[in-house]
Amino acid sequence: MDNLFHPTGHEIKLPNIVSGQGSYVFDEQGKRYLDLEAGVWCLSLGHNHKHVNAAIHEQLSKISHTGFCYASSISDQVAGALLAQFALAGGRCIFLSSGSEAIELARSIAKHLTGHYNTMTLHDSYLGAYRSLRDRETGWHIVNWSGLDDNEECDPVSTLPAEINAFIFEPGSASGAVRFPPKRLIHKLASRVRSCGGLIIANEVTTGFGRTGRWLGCDHYDLSPDIIVLGKGMGNGYPVSAVLMSRPIANALAERPLQYSQSHQNDPLGAAVVSAVLHELRQQDLVQHGRETGYRFFEWLKEMVDGRIVQDVRGRGAMFAIDLIDSGTAASLHQALLDAGYIVGLRGRTLRIDPPLIATLSEIRGFAERLAQLI
Template sequence: MEHVFFCTGHELKIPNIIESKGLYIYDEQGKGYMDLESGVWCTSLGHNNSEINGIIKKQIYSLTHTGFCYSNEILENSSKSILNVAGFKNGKSVFLCSGSEAIEISIQMAKHLTEKRVSMTLHDSYLGAYSSIIDKSKNWYLLNWEPCNNCTKIEKCDQSCEVLQKIPKDTSEFIFEPGSSSGFVRFPPKALISNIVQIVRNNGGKIVANEVTTGIGRTGKWFGYQHYDIDPDFIAVGKGIGNGYPVSIALINKSTARELEKKPFHYSQSHQNDPLGASIVYGVIQYIEEKKLIPKAENRGLLLLKQLESLVDNEIITEVRGRGLMFILDIKNEEITNFLYNGLIERGYIVGNRGSSLRIDPPLIISEAEIDTFVNALKKIKSSI
């Protein structure tokens, strides 16, 4: 790999994977690895899914890319399908290529409609790779919700709270990442989020649900925001909706779509509303619904969470947090984290190494037997420390 520039900050552990199927990838020696990161949390239906591959092949031989003045009916069918599962009946959608793009266009539309200047998110959110959302030194307000963790009144949180009173009145949009917290899996209190949404809305701002990592069944519901009592104006969808293919979507609810009709908004890029990506989205949604993977993700997630929690000993694993099939294991120190991480890879299990934590995001198709084998392997490695 001398000519490939790797700049993600992650160490390349297995340089030549040549086959994949379901939860598993295989190197050139034929060694199999259970991929409990789902790629970069993208392959929600598993690697090399034959049904999704069939959809890709069919669309490739029809039409893969469109221009600005012609399209294909799969866009309408796919749009109605994703809007339906999101509860955005009669809304609209824009198909793009990455989660960062879906968030970016949602922010642009919000600012266009509200004519306000400040974007707001929680202090530990990750919103994407664009400089416009990485550099938060100007026209951003980061709400630090850490004090809420120890607040004795959080269940009865109201707008008199000092944290809430600091929200700028000229907030254009509140971008809510419901639980990923930059990959460290923290779940803000429902009462806090409800109050933030109400304040921003009362001031004329919009609500954007950032579902790039928490959507498509990852949290045991179609979208992570559905664990909260809120109704967003926009939903940014990415990762699992393409099962590894680079497609994302910005969803717009009905009332906001009507606003955009009255106040036209322009945004264009070469692969906007491509039929290939839209056909994959349609197929992924059908597959999830036919296989009933959302309730399975919830049930198997509860099983895995219980098993992981049994490993907490405050000496090696200090805390486990999870919802659906999204988990983090906080580890006592980075040395122990690396020992567990490398031990799992040696035994054929891939998880995410977050320095002080291990991240686990298995495909929605994971079985109870596969959960058991992984947890048993982790127990053995842990017991050898």
């Protein structure tokens, strides 16, 4: 067992995982755990998926890497399929390896095309591991939406600077806290940014590919982004991300090219994985399945709110958070669930639950019953 020391000072014992199958992983002792973190949002199809594995093996037998100096027919084909899936036909798609670099590229495109320095985002958004995305002292305009909902009058728009290159919108993750900004606020911000010539970038690294019960998290906001950034669930554990651009953005870049290259840009192997995941989600109707299963689970979660131990629950699709009374209680419950064979996320006093989209109602019900017992 390895030990993780939580910031509260609580020691959390972590199992040594050696294999996985479907919604489950197994430790070196053979103990089975239901993975309700989906490998930190990544495993939309679960562990060791046979069709994803087959796609990897087939592509490995041909070519896995070409470099940015060469073309790849499979990368082109999958790019076209993604653009069509997200109503961006005629646009452009670039495959990369991580969400962080994809967000960085999307922001670079916005800066390049608009000539503006400042980027807007919400105060609780997590955009990536790069310092340029985390250090927001300069080059950023941060909108704090704490305490606002769709029933409240708010006017953060009046404080926006005129020169904004983009609004990078994270529709639901909130740095792992699972919070959903008010729709009216998002429409106001998007409208103002567009009126200034800025772009709308949807950060769907966490929320895309069915995590929120729709193909994109921004679908809940009736928003049509100029750029969509995908990752995590798109690769089902394989490190691949994508920047999707609308036709107008692609045309603008054709007229004003942006110099950009990465070693693993448009790799055939990553594209093959994305193709397999996209096919399985469609074939098995897993976005719908995750939405229906998630709805039932959220109804059970709401029954656990007692104002004493459980303060609040939030959820959408297959993405949930449970706020406990304090971080110590959360850490204790997290450990108790782990001992009982359930893996969930822990963030301060919040438990995060993000099951694979393939998780069955029976599996989710069993967890809900055990959680209620432990509470």
